[in-house]
Amino acid sequence: MNIAIDGPAGAGKSTIAKLAAKSLGYVYVDTGAMYRAIALYVINNDVDYEDETSLKNALQNINIEIKYVEGAQRVLLNGDDVSEKIRQEAVGNMASKVATKGPVREKLLQLQRDIAASTDVIMDGRDIGTFVLPNAECKIYLTASVQVRAKRRYDELLAKGEAPCLEQIEKDIELRDYQDMNREIAPLKQAEDAIYIDSSDMTIEEVVDKICSYGR
Ligand code: DC
Numbered sequence: 769m770n771i772a773i774d775g776p777a778g779a780g781k782s783t784i785a786k787l788a789a790k791s792l793g794y795v796y797v798d799t800g801a802m803y804r805a806i807a808l809y810v811i812n813n814d815v816d817y818e819d820e821t822s823l824k825n826a827l828q829n830i831n832i833e834i835k836y837v838e839g840a841q842r843v844l845l846n847g848d849d850v851s852e853k854i855r856q857e858a859v860g861n862m863a864s865k866v867a868t869k870g871p872v873r874e875k876l877l878q879l880q881r882d883i884a885a886s887t888d889v890i891m892d893g894r895d896i897g898t899f900v901l902p903n904a905e906c907k908i909y910l911t912a913s914v915q916v917r918a919k920r921r922y923d924e925l926l927a928k929g930e931a932p933c934l935e936q937i938e939k940d941i942e943l944r945d946y947q948d949m950n951r952e953i954a955p956l957k958q959a960e961d962a963i964y965i966d967s968s969d970m971t972i973e974e975v976v977d978k979i980c981s982y983g984r
Contacts, residue, residue: 778917799893897959
């Protein structure tokens with residue numbers, strides 16, 4: 769059984785998918801983390817990702833592995849566990865840019881399909897229901913308004929002791945939505961057979977319950 773959850777940045781996909789996976793006994797696969805790991809490499813090595821040759825050369829030097837420690841997904845970039853480093857805003861913004869590139873998407877596609885073929889998964893991302901797992905038994909398109917997503921992110925950063933700017937977060941989210949929805953390859957969109965959930969006025973628990981009711 770595979771459950772695909774797609775939706776824009778900040779819709780709560782990972783929080784919800786993690787809880788639903790726990791409740792259903794599935795493995796949670798965060799595909800955004802894979803794009804983020806490539807973005808981290810691009811940032812750290814100053815790769816000119818707009819230049820196809822430079823990007824392809826860099827990709828040859830990148831090895832991404834996924835492992836699970838006490839049920840939680842860890843991402844290894846060339847053997848280093850980068851699971852925390854990739855959570856920075858700058859890495860997420862770069863991930864959205866490198867994710868527009870065909871060679872980057874090709875590199876991650878097989879890894880994602882192999883994991884889904886090996887076990888029951890809840891996989892989240894942007895193109896899971898439309899492209900990576902078109903035959904997933906259950907597809908969810910999870911979204912929320914830009915304002916609600918920005919406020920959630922703002923509260924998360926505040927709780928971490930940072931001094932975020934709500935207006936900037938809103939702008940970043942709008943830009944990411946635009947990039948993710950308008951790229952040529954595998955853009956973010958609702959699969960025809962996906963269930964649409966707008967979580968703007970729902971609690972985390974309500975969304976998890978709804979998804980689990982489809983997964984059982
Ligand atoms: O879900 P996230 O914010 O960690 O994802 C970071 C970026 O990676 C996102 O803005 C677009 C890209 N991405 C993608 O193109 N396809 C996926 N399946 C997952 C993420």
